[in-house]
Amino acid sequence: MNWLLLAVITALCLGLYNFFIKLASGNIHQVAGAVLLQLVAAAVGGFLLLYIKATRQPVSISQTGVLYSCLAGLSVGIAEILTFYVFTKGAPASVGTPIIVGGSVAVAAVLGWLVLREQITLGQVLGVGLIVAGVVLLARGH
Template structure:
């Protein structure tokens, strides 16, 4: 298995466990405080990773554009987290909310790959995107 695939699978497991834990917070902590706790501990992990890279002597490349894009991504992550917690607060089932969330991410990533990054869009990928739309519709029932 390729290294990127191993990292992607482990990431999927981490995000899957994260989504289950988010649902478990429902009714046990306010959305705002829960989001602060989540992002604080997420920051701690990321700072630890950053320090590890620095201690290894690896280069930390950056540009103003890279910083701006990263900050924009953080803003989207924050809004996404707050809205995900809100969906659970409004009674959304984990079996409905998470498939909609992930299918939406798949569709956006696939379209961005094709439109922004000039990655190929094969017929099978197009069918996959359509299946995601169908999945979103079915999960919302």
């Protein structure tokens, strides 16, 4: 499976993730919801890792990989809690989700360019600019 198809499937899963957080918000404490979400995610990953080990597929782990995985976990843990708060405060899914996701895409693109020195084309700059413009337009109405 190529990376583009995997990215589309990932986008679908992240869309469902944000939609279900919106549905849960107001029905569970924000931190409890985020912890439950993370426990379920850890269980899914844990079962997949056990399967990979059981089928004797290699699993590489380095100190650098562990460090960045922990930093990503810290970031997503805070983001999940804040997402619950955003929706508990009444943000519509049709506005809150695009602001959160669009903003995160813009941040990742800029960090890739500035920190990782990734090449960026004019089309990519325009794409990120359109995302930022969309986030601004969505935020202005609320």
